[in-house]
Amino acid sequence: MMVITHVAVALLFAVPVALVEPSLAGPAAVGAFVGGALPDLDLFVGVHRRTLHFPVVGPALAVPAVGLALLVTTPLTVGAALALVGLGVHSASDALGAGEELRPWERTNTDAVYDHVGGRWWQARYVVPYDGSPRDLLVAVAASLPVLVVYDGPVRLVLGGLLGMAAVYTLLRRRLVPYFERVV
Template sequence: MMATTHVFVGLVVAATVALLEPAFALEAGIAAIVGGLFPDLDVVAAHRKTLHFPVYYSMLAVPATVLAVARPAGPTVAIAVFLLAAAAHSLSDALGGGHELRPWEGQSPRAVYSHYHGRWLEPRRWIGYDGSPGDLALASMLALPALLVFDGFVRTVVVGMLVVSIGYAALRKSVAAGTERFVE
């Protein structure tokens, strides 16, 4: 999935928080954006391995969410939403194509590394690949709650990310071809 799709998943959680407790809307929105993007910062290292923790983010998100519900405050809510978004990102990478430059070819058996299991999880290919038409459709649907609930900074980021998503989806296969030429 595109990084933007991962952010929009986190923003669904944040939109729920914002509806239930509007005082924490901005913290939840920012935490969802950062948490949704955070695992992909490993693109400069061992991508989908270094900062992707499908099990550990999930394990940490449970007590963090319980704490945020028991003691709602900006920091507790932000930490819970960040961890939920990072967990969803790491888990959902297994739903898409493999970890490869041309995932639509379906050659790689590696989707995301599970440190807990000590192995790579296989791609399910429910979303063909990052930037596929299905990924763009999913991203667009997931962005709707954030567009309806948030205003200001968060809404501006969502609109910008939708524009980036459309551009990336339109150019995805060209990006792979250009990267191959650059590497050669």
């Protein structure tokens, strides 16, 4: 899935915080944004979907972090909890997409995300056929709608801009492969 989809899904978890305690909406959104985007930094460092993706550990860390944020509700605990939720959901949900390859529609590599606990790759499920697919954009838009309704200001502006970028990427995704191959 596109990093934009992961960010939108992570921000969706910030919506209840914004509704229940508006003063914590900002830290929740920042934490969700960071956690939703962070795992994909391993595109630049290490092995993508292995180095910074933790599909078992991420969700396991998110549960006590959310519990702590409920017991000790501060901007820091809420932001950290949403960051861990975003990281966990991003990491685990990559198994719903394609394998790790430049032409995922060809399905030549079914390794979706590495499970550090089990010591093996989780297999791709192709619910979202590949990053930048029309279904990927649909998930990003669907996850964004509640966020765009509840949030205003910078969150709405940034997410709206990201959705615009996602739409362009979706239109160009298959055409961009030859350029990616030259870089890689």
